[in-house]
Amino acid sequence: MKVKTTLLAALMLVSANLFAQQANTPESTYEPTPENLEARKHFADSRFGIFLHWGIYSMFAQGEWYLNTGNLNKDEYAKAASGFYPIRFDADKWVKAFKDAGARYITFTTRHHDGFSMYHTAEGKYNIVDATPFERDVLKELTDACHREGIDVHLYYSILDWIRPDYPIGRTGRNTGRTLKPDYPSYFGFMERQLNELLTGYGDVKAIWLDGYWDHDEDSIPFDWHMPDLYRYVHSIKPECLIGNNHHIYPLVGEDFQMFERDLPGENKSGLSGQDISLLPLEMCETMNGMWGYKVSDTNYKSASQLIQMIVRSAAKGSNLLLNIGPQPNGELPEQSLDRLKSIGQWMRHNGSTIYGTQAGSIAEQPWGVSTDKADTTFVHVLSKVDNEISFPLAAKPRNVLAFEKRTKLPFKYDKKNALLTIKLNVPEGVTDYIIRIEK
Known part of the structure; x- marks a missing residue:
C-alpha cells in the first residue's frame, strides 16, 4: 500500500530507453471475453472480501513497510526469514473464519514491496519454502482451503521491489543497501514468470491485485511500466482472470475492476482515491485498525458496528469492501480481528440479502x-x-x-x-x- 513521503523524486534516466521499440506504440484496445464479463458480474455480486497482508515483516510487528520506514539494510532485514516459523498457521481455520463472516473471497499478498515471496517460487530462494525453517507453501494451503470451501481466490502482487537490483528505483526503497543495476526488461520478465506461477499453480485464481504503480508517479521523465503488455500476458494465460491496479488514477486499458484505497468511491478523505468512477466493478479496501501488516502497538480497531456500516455504505456505492487483516508472525489471526469477523458474520447471516448481488442505491445518500x-x-x-x-x-x-x-x-x-x-x-x-x- 502507498505511504505518503516527502522524498524528492529520483531522475530515472535509465527508463527513457526501456522497451524503446514499443515506447511510442498506441495503447491497444481491450475486448474482454464473455467469461471475463461473467467473472466481473460474479465479483460485483460478492460485495465482501478479506484482504491479508502477511510476510516476514510481521516478525518485526511494525507493519508491512518496515524495511522502508525503519531505514533497514535489506540483508539485515532478510535475516528475519531464518526465524519465520508460523507454527499456529491453520489455513482451514482461517478460511472457516472468513466464510462464517460472510466473505465471498480473499486477496492474499503473494509478494509485497520487500520482495519476499509468500509462496514457493522458482525465481530465487527468497521465499517462504526455501528461506524459512517453516518450509511450507502457505499460499498453496490457503488456496486449497478456499477452493474446498467455495471462497474465491484473488492474489495481491507488488510490481515494485525494494531489494532486486534490476528494479528501476522510484520514490521509495532507496536506502536498503542494494546494488543498483536498473534493467526493467529483466525485471518485467521476472514479474511475468512469477505471475505465470501464480496463475497456473494455485487452482482457480479469480483476480490479480497489483500495487506499486505510484512508485514512479513523481519521476521527472515519465516511466513506462508497460502495463498493457503485462495485462495481455495475464489474460493470455487466463482470459477470465480479473486485473485491478492500485494506482490511484482512472483505470487503464486492460483492467477489469477499479479499486479505491481507504475511501468509498467518490470520496477522497485519504488523498489516495480522487479518481473519477468508471463503469467497471468497484472495490474499496480498508483496514480494521490502522495498519495493513501486523503492528503490535496498533490496537485501535474499528468497532463491529463501524465495519458493518462500512460494508453497507460500500454496497450503496455499488462497490465491494475488501477488509484487511494483518496476521501475526505465529500464524494466528489477531483476536480483535476474529471478534469483529464473528459479529459481521452474525449480521450478514440475517441481512446479507440486502448486500450480496445488489446495485448502488437508487435513493440518494441521506444524513441518516x-x-x-x-x-x-x-x-x-x-x-x-x-x-x-x-x-x-x-x-x-x-x-x-x-x-x-x-x-x-x-x-x-x-x-x-x-x-x-x-x-x-x-x-x-x-x-x-x-x-x-x-x-x-
Whole structure:
C-alpha cells in the first residue's frame, strides 16, 4: 500500500530507453471475453472480501513497510526469514473464519514491496519454502482451503521491489543497501514468470491485485511500466482472470475492476482515491485498525458496528469492501480481528440479502443512511438515530414498505406531486442498521 513521503523524486534516466521499440506504440484496445464479463458480474455480486497482508515483516510487528520506514539494510532485514516459523498457521481455520463472516473471497499478498515471496517460487530462494525453517507453501494451503470451501481466490502482487537490483528505483526503497543495476526488461520478465506461477499453480485464481504503480508517479521523465503488455500476458494465460491496479488514477486499458484505497468511491478523505468512477466493478479496501501488516502497538480497531456500516455504505456505492487483516508472525489471526469477523458474520447471516448481488442505491445518500437495490426492491439502510419518520424522493408510489427484520408493514404516505415518500418508523437505540424493504 502507498505511504505518503516527502522524498524528492529520483531522475530515472535509465527508463527513457526501456522497451524503446514499443515506447511510442498506441495503447491497444481491450475486448474482454464473455467469461471475463461473467467473472466481473460474479465479483460485483460478492460485495465482501478479506484482504491479508502477511510476510516476514510481521516478525518485526511494525507493519508491512518496515524495511522502508525503519531505514533497514535489506540483508539485515532478510535475516528475519531464518526465524519465520508460523507454527499456529491453520489455513482451514482461517478460511472457516472468513466464510462464517460472510466473505465471498480473499486477496492474499503473494509478494509485497520487500520482495519476499509468500509462496514457493522458482525465481530465487527468497521465499517462504526455501528461506524459512517453516518450509511450507502457505499460499498453496490457503488456496486449497478456499477452493474446498467455495471462497474465491484473488492474489495481491507488488510490481515494485525494494531489494532486486534490476528494479528501476522510484520514490521509495532507496536506502536498503542494494546494488543498483536498473534493467526493467529483466525485471518485467521476472514479474511475468512469477505471475505465470501464480496463475497456473494455485487452482482457480479469480483476480490479480497489483500495487506499486505510484512508485514512479513523481519521476521527472515519465516511466513506462508497460502495463498493457503485462495485462495481455495475464489474460493470455487466463482470459477470465480479473486485473485491478492500485494506482490511484482512472483505470487503464486492460483492467477489469477499479479499486479505491481507504475511501468509498467518490470520496477522497485519504488523498489516495480522487479518481473519477468508471463503469467497471468497484472495490474499496480498508483496514480494521490502522495498519495493513501486523503492528503490535496498533490496537485501535474499528468497532463491529463501524465495519458493518462500512460494508453497507460500500454496497450503496455499488462497490465491494475488501477488509484487511494483518496476521501475526505465529500464524494466528489477531483476536480483535476474529471478534469483529464473528459479529459481521452474525449480521450478514440475517441481512446479507440486502448486500450480496445488489446495485448502488437508487435513493440518494441521506444524513441518516443509504440504500441498495436488487431487481424491483430497494433496501433503505437507516444507520443513525432518527425521529419518528424519514422522507426522501421516490419516483413512484411503492407497492409495499416493510420493516426488513420482522417483515411487518410500515405506515407511509406518498406525495405524488412532489414525488416524496415519508415513512413512519421507530428505530431502537443502538441499532447498527435498521433496514426497510421497499417493493416498487
